[in-house]
Amino acid sequence: MHLFLTYTILGLVTGAVYGIAASGLVLTYTTSGIFNFAQGAMAMLAAFTYWQLRYGWNWPAPLALFAVIAVLAPLLGGVLYVGIMRGLRETADVTKIVVTIGIMLGLIALAQWIWNPGVPRTDNLFFGEAAKFKLLGVYVTDHEAIALGCAVLIAVGIRLLFTSTRTGVAMRAVVDNPALLQLNGGRPGRLAAFSWALGGALAAVAGILITPISGGTLDVHVLTLLVLDSIAAAMFGRLRSIWRTFGGGLVLGLAGTYVLGYFPSSWSWASDFRIALPMIVLFVVLIVLPQDRLRGATLLRTRERFTVPTMRTAVTWGLILLVVVLLLEQIMGANDMGALTIGITYGIIALSLTLLTGYAGEINLAPVSFGAIATIIVFHLGLSGTGLAQRITPWGLLIGVAVTALVGGLIALPALRLRGLYLALATLAFGVFVSDMILADIAPHVLPIFHLHFSIFDEGTLQIPPLKLGPVDLSSTKTFLTTSVCVFILVGIGLIALRRSNYGRRLTAMKDSPAAAATLGQNVVKLKLSVFMLSAAIAGLGGVLLSAASASVTANTYIIFISLALVMLTVVGGIGSVAGALMGGILAGTAFTALTSTFTNLSTDHGGGGIWNTLANLSLVAPALVGISLGRNPSGAVPQIVASYRPLWNVKSVLALGVVAEAVAYVLVLTKVMGNWWFVLATVAVAVAVPALGRVVRPDAFRTGAVTAPPAPGRPAAQSVAVGSAAAVEGVADARS
């Protein structure tokens, strides 16, 4: 009984903190329609800032608390809304999700920049360990009592705000009809900014309370994920009800401590299960609880525009890419080639997103986790030989990809009725689950009945040998790079062919309006399931290549943040195009890593610190900054780049000049006159100079439609007609319901 009470109190306290964080999520979502993935990171940043003020600069606790909770955190929330979120109106779900993910990754990078992760920091309980009192025979620390008190106050306070104040009622009115609120003299923008400020404060309260309870050590990732767990609580309240959100928080907290307390210690997976529990609950809640209609689900027009290239264009660009990589291989060192290979394999994983999100409109936030599944299967079933001669067999690869497709189907099956944000959250839950339970499963097991000894992720590190496809042995870095580029090109061209086929048109119809697609006699369930499986298979293929390219993989190779960064950068590149996937993959796998390591090396060469160190840190924050900029150009960078180059076809002389300049630079590198970095700089210079020069030589060619990507002249997009009619049908369907 004594033990039970102890666990109950601990569970209630944890649950209370979940509730506080989740209520912030609900608040911002209801008033602005944006689900703030950065809530956890905001809590983390607040906890670090509090630590800095309280222990770094020895401020008195009340002052530090006031500064963080009442000033800095609301300021951050408000600035985020005014600076970024406001610009996201009329964008697709995936864009909104990706922007807040960008902020999350940015805040993580920022925190690691300011507070060196190598230095341990701990936060103490309020009033210290000794401050505790006895309740029903068990000790309760003052800190725990404060946490519970805060939760009760906040729950009651929010409830009162929503029902008894005009501002609160107006916040609910915004959900119903922002335009009507304006006609009543209300200001929806101001309300949303206020709710973001409030959300920031709640995140701060949660972050500061939870740190000492969960051991006191400040860790950027752990803290961010801890509050990310509160999403499950928010889903209990269906992103609306504050009471049920807090109730969900308590359920989560209690379940976690009871698992910790009562699962037999012989179950080696129990502690992993406890960590993964919130995400398992999130997945189950999403599937079991009927969800509200998503806001913006009836959005007929979004600002994203994608065009599909013809097969000829696709094949031509595929060949150009191959030639470029073959040429680059002549001048690159083995390390650089390895880095590029990683980028290309990320690109293959990103292609799974092009299919799933770009074509079919569904969201997967954990593509790399599918890669992890495929890797594990291949490691256990698909290897031949031993030692250095060990290789992945083609059959092994095939089995891995097939199993991943099945797993994708299994994940999608219950999630079939989920759309947009809810599906995104379900995949997020899956991704974290894979990291927390499957990849963390490092102890050996004995299979009952068969007495088979096995371990899923042996010792936490797997050595993945290269692939051998018949005569092609990928043990050489160069062959590996060429092969992965070929795989990328083949999958990419295959996707474009798929998009242009009947199947692809059906996917687009489903993306635009599942209701209309269903009324036209399509089996949406089958369509969704098949595209999810296909996408998982592609992610699996890319994942195995990624693992083989990395040679030695750990759970960190597939951590959810990697997935999130890849999703974000792919959307930045352009989620609707194969080139966008390539750009996303290379940015995620090669470019920023290369920049960071270069700057770090330069910094170390110059005795540490200084401008190079700043640049290294800046390049860590850079991906997030790029992601945040999406609000301005939700279609991605590739369409924009294409649009800025297209008029050059009419200015062939300038184009030729650019090609010649690039060729000269290449020859200079080949003859070792110039270093590789100079080549990169020269390429960037040429890429910038060519459109600029074209603009000077033939200003008239650039005048029309140079800003947004216009449909190719003389080729009116047949899809847009189909899209338009689908939208019209949806309008009818909506009017009926």
Added chain:
Amino acid sequence: MSASAPEPGTVPPILELREIRAGYGSIEVVHGVSLEVPTGSVVALLGPNGGGKTTLLNVCAGTLAPSGGEVRFEGNPVTSISADGRARRGICTVPEGRGVFPNLSVRENLLMATQVGVPMDWIEDVAFTQFPQLAVRRKQLAGTLSGGEQQMLALARAFATSPKLLLLDELSMGLAPIVVTQLYDKVRELAAGGLSILLVEQFARTALPIADFAAVVLQGVIAHRGSPAEMEEAVSASYLGG
């Protein structure tokens, strides 16, 4: 032009549209419309579907920015003022469909009307006196009211906030004829009290009896304008495509 304006020349028109052009995206729906609502009068915008009546009203309310032209309220340009700013200046809009917040209670809906600066006590007092039915349902969610009651709630706001100008969009939409008659009786009451009203209506016979002045909007321009009596003929002709 301003045929039925009382005391022309002395009081500026409460609302004046000058060469308004407006549309959605690249499609222009309204092609240069000029119109005045003389202070204290009721102007009816008539015409078939898709003519641009609602677009014009949205430009007046501030929910749609015109691509050209100017909107003047009480003699001052308000073209660049947002919808909420215009609401606080005294333009009350009852939009097309149901102008209520379905997930807010009747009372909370009325609370939202206080954002233009009228105290809640006053609003409740006026609303529940004018529409006793609403008093019974004050704690009920607006979304669960009948269509007629929802429009009453929307009109109650117009009564209670004593605006300077009332914009009414398709009050009759989707309602039983008897309810429409009741609602228009209320509008007539408001008009008799001296409120300036610009209303949009597809059913000319519903709107014309209370109007001082009417205009038929056809394909984005004003095809006919004049007194209600003159309009009777023009209206039937335009609906039949004449």
